[in-house]
């Protein structure tokens with residue numbers, strides 16, 4: 562064998578050893594998780610609660626999921642759909658994250674889901690309810706730990722129908738979450754013999770409600786159904802009460818209207834009824850322990866967004882456990898994420914084939930700073946997953 566040949570063989574062997582080492586380091590080093598959430602604007606508090614919930618679960622597992630440490634990368638998506646593709650690519654292409662967690666706003670999440678599908682990056686959605694993500698856009702690498710916009714809306718419609726509401730008006734922000742929430746409410750209400758006489762809306766994230774409240778006062782419906790969240794929900798509930806409407810026309814909504822907002826809403830929110838997959842005072846060891854741990858870690862009370870962040874980490878943890886942290890075992894990983902039964906502070910829930918929680922919808926009533934459980938409005942509600950073929 563020539564000297565050149567021997568040299569070439571040695572170099573190849575050295576290269577192969579390096580590649581093997583690299584691959585090994587990759588399989589045992591930290592997993593890169595990209596948090597794309599709103600850290601500014603009307604949904605900023607929601608983003609922070611999701612991050613806190615996610616990190617709490619990871620900390621409870623000793624800082625590791627599937628035996629691997631987690632390295633976080635963060636992008637503030639500002640709840641701005643026009644920047645969403647650039648923002649998600651900062652995580653996918655620049656930071657090369659292996660898992661995406663986000664986001665709150667449905668319009669931003671739709672762009673994230675498209676980028677995740679195109680790049681085959683794992684995506685766990687800890688809030689945004691855009692129906693299409695677990696409908697026509699469904700994919701094995703996408704799972705939601707929260708809800709579809711249709712779910713709490715439908716449950717509130719059922720409750721309103723049971724309460725004898727015949728003529729309702731709706732008022733929301735004009736984007737996917739508002740429109741889909743109203744669609745769910747309308748379906749539930751119509752089942753009970755009521756109908757929506759008028760839909761009102763304003764652009765996200767505007768909070769100039771006066772003209773719309775004047776129109777509601779003039780129409781005198783039996784009830785109003787509204788989707789708002791975060792800072793916008795605080796202002797809306799206060800304006801509704803300041804206009805005196807809460808005395809004569811009950812204000813209903815999905816629980817986002819009063820979740821994480823009660824200290825700021827104060828008297829204006831007392832007695833309000835909403836539907837959601839979580840209630841603060843669920844008296845189970847799982848919820849009590851979670852709330853205690855959250856309060857100790859963050860000196861704050863947990864809300865539904867913290868629960869959804871916590872459960873997003875649980876879903877990722879279930880997938881990683883099944884493959885011992887080896888992300889190259891894609892099918893086993895995504896199958897385990899879909900098949901897991903999540904032991905959530907909200908109560909145990911399964912995940913539909915389309916990747917959305919199948920869960921109880923609770924009727925809650927505001928008392929002090931809590932959304933208190935009243936009853937199960939709809940048991941084990943599954944989103945219709947329209948258009949999903951997987």
Ligand code: BEZ
Pocket residue numbers: 665666667668688689690691710738790817
């Ligand atoms: C959404 O855009 O899907 C959404 C935002 C805040 C609360 C709930 C849903």
